[in-house]
Amino acid sequence: MRALICQAYAPLDALKVGELPEPVPAAGELSIRVEAAGINFYDTLIVQGKYQVKPALPFSPGGEVAGTVVAVGEGVSHVRPGDRVCAFTSYGGYAEVCRARAAQTWPLPDAVDFRAAAAGLVTYGTAWFGLHDRARIRAGDTVLVLGAAGGVGLAAVQIAKAAGARVIAAAGSAERLALCRAHGADVLIDYTTTDLKDAVKAATGGNGADIVVDVVGGPYTEAALRATAWRGRVLVIGFAAGEIPRIPANLLLLKGCELSGVFWDELMRREPAEAARQVADVLAHFADGRLQPPVTAACGLEGAVDAMRSLAARKVAGKLIVLPQAGQGDDRS
Ligand SMILES: NC(=O)c1ccc[n+]([C@@H]2O[C@H](COP(=O)([O-])OP(=O)(O)OC[C@H]3O[C@@H](n4cnc5c(N)ncnc54)[C@H](OP(=O)(O)O)[C@@H]3O)[C@@H](O)[C@H]2O)c1
Numbered sequence: 455m456r457a458l459i460c461q462a463y464a465p466l467d468a469l470k471v472g473e474l475p476e477p478v479p480a481a482g483e484l485s486i487r488v489e490a491a492g493i494n495f496y497d498t499l500i501v502q503g504k505y506q507v508k509p510a511l512p513f514s515p516g517g518e519v520a521g522t523v524v525a526v527g528e529g530v531s532h533v534r535p536g537d538r539v540c541a542f543t544s545y546g547g548y549a550e551v552c553r554a555r556a557a558q559t560w561p562l563p564d565a566v567d568f569r570a571a572a573a574g575l576v577t578y579g580t581a582w583f584g585l586h587d588r589a590r591i592r593a594g595d596t597v598l599v600l601g602a603a604g605g606v607g608l609a610a611v612q613i614a615k616a617a618g619a620r621v622i623a624a625a626g627s628a629e630r631l632a633l634c635r636a637h638g639a640d641v642l643i644d645y646t647t648t649d650l651k652d653a654v655k656a657a658t659g660g661n662g663a664d665i666v667v668d669v670v671g672g673p674y675t676e677a678a679l680r681a682t683a684w685r686g687r688v689l690v691i692g693f694a695a696g697e698i699p700r701i702p703a704n705l706l707l708l709k710g711c712e713l714s715g716v717f718w719d720e721l722m723r724r725e726p727a728e729a730a731r732q733v734a735d736v737l738a739h740f741a742d743g744r745l746q747p748p749v750t751a752a753c754g755l756e757g758a759v760d761a762m763r764s765l766a767a768r769k770v771a772g773k774l775i776v777l778p779q780a781g782q783g784d785d786r787s
Pocket of ligand 1: 580607717
C-alpha cells in the first residue's frame with residue numbers, strides 16, 4: 455500500500471511516499487481504509503523523534519483518521535468490516551490502510567463526513583476534555599484561548615461558544631484573528647503586538663478570564679495566568695512556542711485558581727469509557743452542526759510533507775487534512 459514513510463528520525467524533508475506492507479490487525483486491533491487523516495502539531499514532532507511516542511522505524515505518521523473498517527482482530531466486537539469509524543492511531547494514518555486499537559476507534563454517525571471527523575477528533579476531543587471535564591465550563595464564563603487560530607485553539611473557541619461562554623481569542627496576526635471571529639470569538643487580541651495581560655484585563659473590566667486554554671506556552675503562560683480571574687481554571691495543553699514555562703506558584707495562591715493538565719492520550723489510555731463518552735458527545739455535536747471542524751485545505755500523500763511544513767512554520771490557520779486515497783497530483787483543495 456502507498457504511505458508517507460519515515461525511515462529515520464529526521465527533519466520533515468526526509469519523509470517520502472513509498473510502499474509499506476498493509477497492516478494485519480492483532481488481537482484488540484483493527485485495520486481501517488483511511489479516507490481522511492488530520493495533521494496535528496505532534497505529527498511534525500513524532501517523525502523527528504521529539505514526541506513522547508517513538509515508533510519503530512520505518513513508520514508512517516498520522517495520528518487521527520476516519521475511514522472504513524477493513525478487518526478486525528480477535529476480541530473486537532464493537533465495529534465490523536465495512537463500518538464507518540474514526541480513530542486515534544498515534545501514527546500510521548498517512549497511508550492507504552492503517553492499524554488502530556479497538557479501544558481508540560469509535561463508530562462514526564452517518565451525518566458526520568470523513569473529512570470533518572479527521573479534522574476534528576483530536577483537536578475537539580482535547581478541547582472538550584479540557585473545557586468540559588477539567589475546567590467545568592459554564593454559560594457566562596469568560597474563556598481566553600491562546601493560539602486560538604490553530605487546531606486545538608479553534609476547537610476551543612467553538613466549544614466554549616457552544617457552551618454559552620464569552621471568548622477572547624489570542625493569535626499572531628489580523629488574518630488569523632479574523633478566522634477566530636468567523637468561528638465565534640467575541641474579543642480579539644494579537645499577542646505578538648499587544649500586551650496580553652493588559653488586553654485581557656481591559657476586556658474583562660479588570661476581572662480577568664475565568665478559563666485559560668493554553669496550547670502555546672512560552673512567555674504567554676505567565677501573562678495569561680496574571681490575567682486569570684479569582685477561582686479561574688488554567689488549562690495546560692501544549693507548548694507550541696517550544697518553551698515549557700515555569701509558573702510562579704504564588705500566582706495560584708493569590709488568585710485561588712487551578713492549573714490543570716490536559717493530556718487526551720492519557721485520558722483514552724487510563725479512562726477509556728470516559729474518553730468514549732466524551733468522543734460520543736463531540737461526534738453528536740458534529741452531527742447536528744453545533745460544532746463544525748474547519749478544513750482549511752486537503753492534500754494527497756504527495757502534498758503531506760508541504761502541509762506538515764506549513765503547520766510547523768506557523769503558517770496554518772485552522773486545520774489541514776490528508777486524503778490517502780487521492781491520486782498523485784490530486785492535491786490542495
Ligand atoms: N495535551 C494534549 O492532549 C494535546 C492534544 C493535541 C495537541 N496538543 C498540543 O497543543 C499544541 C497545539 O496543537 P495544535 O494542533 O492546535 O497546533 P497548531 O494548529 O499548530 O496551533 C498552535 C498555535 O500555536 C501558536 N504558536 C505560537 N508560537 C508558536 C511557535 N513558535 N510555533 C508554532 N506555533 C506557535 C500558533 O498561532 P499564532 O501564530 O497565531 O500564535 C498556532 O496556531 C501543540 O503543542 C500540541 O502538541 C496537546
